[in-house]
Amino acid sequence: MKSVAAAGVTRRFGSFTAVDAVDFEMGPGEVVGLVGANGAGKTTLIRMILGLLEPSEGSIRLFGQAQTRQQRRRIGYVPQNLGLYRDLTAQENLEFRADIFGAEPPDAPLASEGLVADMSLGAQRRAAFAAATQHDPELLVLDEPTSGVSPLSRTKLWDLIRQRAEGGTAVLVSTHYMDEAEQADRLVLMSHGRVVAAGSLESIIGNRTAIEVDADPWDRAFAALDSGSRLITLAGTAIRVLGESAESVGATLAEAGVEANLRTVPATLDETMVMLDS
Amino acid sequence: MTATSGVNWGVGDLTVRFGKVEALRRVSLEVKPGAVHAVVGGDGAGKTTLLRVLAGLGLDTDGIIRIPPPGRIGYVPPDGGVFGDLTVTENMEFVADGYGLTGWQKRSSALLGRAGIARFGDRLAGKLSGGQRRKLAGSMALLPEPDLLVLDEVTTGVDPVSRMDLWRLIAGAAADGAGVVIATSYLDEAERAGQVLLLHDGVQLAAGSPRSVIDGMQGNVSNVSSPDGHRAWRRGRRWRQWDPNGERGGEVTLEDVAIVAELNAEERMP
Numbered sequence: 001m002k003s004v005a006a007a008g009v010t011r012r013f014g015s016f017t018a019v020d021a022v023d024f025e026m027g028p029g030e031v032v033g034l035v036g037a038n039g040a041g042k043t044t045l046i047r048m049i050l051g052l053l054e055p056s057e058g059s060i061r062l063f064g065q066a067q068t069r070q071q072r073r074r075i076g077y078v079p080q081n082l083g084l085y086r087d088l089t090a091q092e093n094l095e096f097r098a099d100i101f102g103a104e105p106p107d108a109p110l111a112s113e114g115l116v117a118d119m120s121l122g123a124q125r126r127a128a129f130a131a132a133t134q135h136d137p138e139l140l141v142l143d144e145p146t147s148g149v150s151p152l153s154r155t156k157l158w159d160l161i162r163q164r165a166e167g168g169t170a171v172l173v174s175t176h177y178m179d180e181a182e183q184a185d186r187l188v189l190m191s192h193g194r195v196v197a198a199g200s201l202e203s204i205i206g207n208r209t210a211i212e213v214d215a216d217p218w219d220r221a222f223a224a225l226d227s228g229s230r231l232i233t234l235a236g237t238a239i240r241v242l243g244e245s246a247e248s249v250g251a252t253l254a255e256a257g258v259e260a261n262l263r264t265v266p267a268t269l270d271e272t273m274v275m276l277d278s
Numbered sequence: 279m280t281a282t283s284g285v286n287w288g289v290g291d292l293t294v295r296f297g298k299v300e301a302l303r304r305v306s307l308e309v310k311p312g313a314v315h316a317v318v319g320g321d322g323a324g325k326t327t328l329l330r331v332l333a334g335l336g337l338d339t340d341g342i343i344r345i346p347p348p349g350r351i352g353y354v355p356p357d358g359g360v361f362g363d364l365t366v367t368e369n370m371e372f373v374a375d376g377y378g379l380t381g382w383q384k385r386s387s388a389l390l391g392r393a394g395i396a397r398f399g400d401r402l403a404g405k406l407s408g409g410q411r412r413k414l415a416g417s418m419a420l421l422p423e424p425d426l427l428v429l430d431e432v433t434t435g436v437d438p439v440s441r442m443d444l445w446r447l448i449a450g451a452a453a454d455g456a457g458v459v460i461a462t463s464y465l466d467e468a469e470r471a472g473q474v475l476l477l478h479d480g481v482q483l484a485a486g487s488p489r490s491v492i493d494g495m496q497g498n499v500s501n502v503s504s505p506d507g508h509r510a511w512r513r514g515r516r517w518r519q520w521d522p523n524g525e526r527g528g529e530v531t532l533e534d535v536a537i538v539a540e541l542n543a544e545e546r547m548p
Binding site: 038080121122144148149151152154178222231232239270277 | 313314437439445449450471478513514515533537
């Protein structure tokens with residue numbers, strides 16, 4: 001039984017197609033990363049999976065059944081803004097949410113840190129996760145769950161997420177950060193409303209490459225390359241150029257009289273998303 | 279290049295107090311012209327405090343602070359830097375007036391073009407997307423050709439496409455000779471900078487080029503199938519394990535080093 005099975009799902013807003021004929025499946029215990037630039041359709045797809053938006057075409061089945069309102073008790077959701085009441089304590093947030101879902105509040109109360117508004121971001125994120133999981137959801141949807149916290153806090157949050165997955169919960173994580181995407185079992189990459197690649201990080205990046213330019217001093221190489229619509233970025237003191245051949249980059253540099261070493265290197269996830277979007 | 283280029287900015291042994299609380303303890307950062315420096319840490323690490331000191335905002339400090347005069351600093355605060363009820367062009371004009379700039383229109387167009395928001399000149403800044411607003415804030419900070427550019431979490435929550443535009447602005451400023459300091463909580467982003475400073479609870483955990491910070495870590499981090507003790511953390515379905523006495527073998531990332539540094543700091547706490 002699939003936790004989520006979306007078949008040919010399309011969602012239009014007027015003449016704009018936000019999600020375009022998307023097939024998407026995930027099973028219990030899987031951690032799936034949903035990645036893509038803004039406007040790729042990630043949020044619209046998630047809102048349809050949560051049952052907040054109806055598809056214009058196609059169907060979504062949850063836990064082997066057509067979508068119903070009752071299924072929402074089997075879903076946990078942590079939005080980007082965390083969805084906590086800031087003028088309650090963490091414990092009060094949990095108790096209030098437990099009443100709504102008809103769940104037992106946790107035995108061990110959260111360490112009291114006063115009102116949510118006064119808690120550190122890491123503590124707020126842990127509280128939001130606790131609030132979204134206390135009814136033991138079978139599907140957990142998380143929007144950039146570890147944004148803004150320290151590297152060690154991030155691993156502690158991922159430990160909680162992994163424990164849920166090992167208990168059989170399907171976890172869908174929406175992100176555009178490499179640090180988070182790397183934690184998923186597999187990735188689904190969206191662009192302009194469509195699923196354009198799915199699988200491991202390596203298979204998503206595929207054979208996309210960047211040209212890495214090493215020049216000393218680098219600023220002259222940057223000035224020569226920083227023109228028009230060329231996609232360039234920095235990596236330490238190297239410059240990376242996307243969507244262009246090494247010959248063409250080399251010719252631009254030669255024309256400007258800049259000596260540089262050029263290497264063709266695998267693109268990053270970020271760069272892959274940018275190339276798909278441009 | 280500006281008249282003052284070649285001077286290193288920065289702080290030495292900086293301590294900052296808010297009442298009895300020390301937000302930063304003996305932190306040092308040397309900001310070289312033409313280079314990008316990433317200040318990395320989670321919330322409460324002290325990133326914003328350090329960047330406020332570099333931006334010349336008056337705080338209760340001890341230590342050495344070496345920054346250019348106010349008119350030569352560009353600063354983008356964590357959640358702002360733009361006026362929502364002015365258009366994009368009016369925001370740029372406001373900065374130009376404030377800094378007493380003349381003939382700024384050409385540079386303004388170039389910056390907005392580099393940031394990928396040139397076509398939104400007449401749009402109210404409040405009607406821009408989050409990423410576009412951050413790019414406008416960056417363009418405004420760059421308009422007076424600052425010697426020191428200070429950007430606080432300018433890429434946080436911004437999608438990869440806008441992030442690349444922002445990095446184009448950042449790289450352009452450094453190429454023009456500015457010393458650039460950016461705060462971020464993402465290690466993959468910090469690795470794009472020439473220099474990184476890891477902060478945690480107001481204390482400096484490591485500093486240097488990403489390579490030297492990685493090489494400077496004590497011991498080794500490797501993949502294991504099950505964790506041994508508390509010096510392990512998850513990476514997907516596998517675990518990463520730190521062995522303080524281990525020999526370097528496979529690849530160690532900046533993220534590994536940051537986690538190890540935080541584990542170390544926790545172990546040292548009473």
